[in-house]
Amino acid sequence: MKLKYIFLPAVAILCSLGSCKKYVEIKTQGNLVPGETVNYRYLLNNSSALEVGPQIGDLSSDDISYVDGSVQQRDLMSSSNVYLRNSYTWQPEIYPLGDSYLQRDNNWISMYNTIAYANTVINEVPSSNGTEAEKAELIGEALVHRADAYLMLMNTYAKPYNAATANQDLGVPLVLAQTTTQSLSRPSSAAVYAQIIADLKRALPGLTTQTINQLPSKASGYAELARCYLYMNDFQSAATYADSALAIRATLLDLGPITAISSSTYPIRRQNPEILLSKIATGGVTGGYGVTALRLSDELLSLLGTKDKRYQLFTAGASVVAFNYTQAGGRYFALDYLPYEPRNIGPTVPEMMLIKAEYLARNANAAGAMQMVNALRKKRFLPADYVDLSAGNPNEALRIVIEERRREFFCRMLRWWDMRRLKDDPMFRRTYTRTLNGSTFTLDPSSDRYTFQISPYQIQLSPEIEQNP
Known part of the structure; x- marks a missing residue:
């Protein structure tokens, strides 16, 4: 099958820079010249193509x-919102094959578009005219972007990693x-994860520090490895690489003194010191369109509590979203409503801390796990409102770590990933239900719905792509 069908936008915008050389041999002052390494820096600086990840999770x-019977719920029933409705209710097919653009899964397309950019750099930079250090840095950055895209694809369109079945389970x-x-x-799933790890380890020697976190750095390379190993349930390796990332950058924002999120009180995403590699949801489920606003569950709000600054700063009342949503009440995810601050779904300092805390809890070190959790939480409260959490045993510590992950990462992709990886763990195993338009929908631990189907549109174009069950 023709590769162009897997990511249509990439082919439309990418011309292999090296392959254009035979058509352009004359150097023109001020223009790009084929074969020059700087060309690939321009490619990697294209954050609109490389800073993307999934949003349907x-x-x-x-x-x-969402409140059944509310205006927002009724808006969700519109035909133009079919993929939002289907993902919310865990339907077997999220993007039905049809006549409109709605059949195209931009999550899939955008991540393969990132891979196309990365591949161009990885495969063409070695023959460009830069220094070895320049080339190693560019290739390293591209490898991190490619690995990140594959990790996101695997946690969206492949089964949760299981070492016992990884050689038989389908990857992407x-x-x-x-x-x-x-x-x-x-x-196989095993083959894709092996490629992700190989890419990241190959990238590390060439990576440097960066002042803009949209560009991969050595810290983000380690952080991606930590995230990858966590979702492979290799907690020791995850903790090792989390430590390596934290050894380079361990800065936490102190939310306590901040009274409101603004450009003067809260750093913009690309300069936020907590973010090790900035990634945002493709297309966004953003406040620009009311029906897509993320209304937070009562369970999450109860877990947060009103004194937590993450509640005060990152959630907002219904009136912020739309005047006619106020009747349903509740709170909404607020960061989507800031024009400069769409939610980050890339690895962060808090994520590395909680990966290490989870490793400690799973290895009978409840005190060490709680020390990591509390070090984070102290930066999430006013001093007068802060109280250390404690655990009487490792299982209690593990429960607290998972709850803290939920507080820290709500509406940032990782909760869905955690639901997937923990669904068979007796401590966290549960059946979820929700109601929409009078119908009740259920997601039980054995369900195939934890793995999104690949858009039938993509399979129609490239029939050798096998569908998920």
Whole structure:
């Protein structure tokens, strides 16, 4: 099958810089010249193509709860909102095959578009004219972007990682070079995770520090490895790489003194010192369109509590979203309503701390786990409102760590990923239910709905892509 069908936008915008050389041999003052390494820096600086990740998991997570019968719920029933409605109710098919743009899964397309950019850099930079250090840095950054995209794809369109079945479970198509004739058959989950790890380890020697966190750095390379190993349930390796990331950057924002999120009180995303690699939900489930506003579940709000600054700063009343949503009450995720601050779903300092805390809890070190949790929480309250959490045993510590992950990362993709990886754990195993338009929908631990189907539109274009159950 032709590779162009897996990510249509990429082929429309990408011309292999090296392959254009035979058409342009004359150097023109002020213009790009084929073969020059700087060309690839311009590619990697294109954050609109590289700073993307999935958004449908947020709607499927238990962070979100729409009120049945509300104006927002009625808006969700519109035909133009079919993919929002389907992901919220855990339907077997999220993007039905049809005649409109709604059949195209922009989550899938955007991440493979990132991979196309990364592949161009990885495969063409070695023959460019820069220094070895310059080339190693560019290739390293591209490898991190590619690994991140594959990790996001795997946690959206493949089963949760299981070491016992990873060699049989389907991964996602591995595209490592920009050709139009390679197979798009799905390799095993084990093969894709092995590629992610290989890319990140290959990237590390060339990575440097960065002042803008939209560009991969050595800290973000370690952080991506920590995240990858966590979702492979290799907690020791995850903790090791989390420590490596924190050894480079461990800065936490003190939310206590901040009274409101604004450009003068809260750093913009690309300069936020907590963010190790900035990534945002593709297309966004943003406040620009009321029906997509993320209404927070009562369970999450209760877990947060009103004194937590994450409640005060990152949630807002219904009137902020739309005047006619106020009747349903509740609170909404607020960061989507700031024009400069869409939610980050990339790895962060708090994520590294909680990965280490989870490792400690799972290895009978409840005190160490709570020390990490409390070090984070102290920066999330006013001093007068802060109280240390304590755990009497490792299982209690683990429960607290998972709850803190939910407080810290709500509406930032990771709750859905955590629901997937924890669904078979006896401590966290549960059945979820929600009601929409008078119908009740259920997600039980054995359900295939924890893995999104690949859009039938993509499979129609590239039939060798095998569908999920």
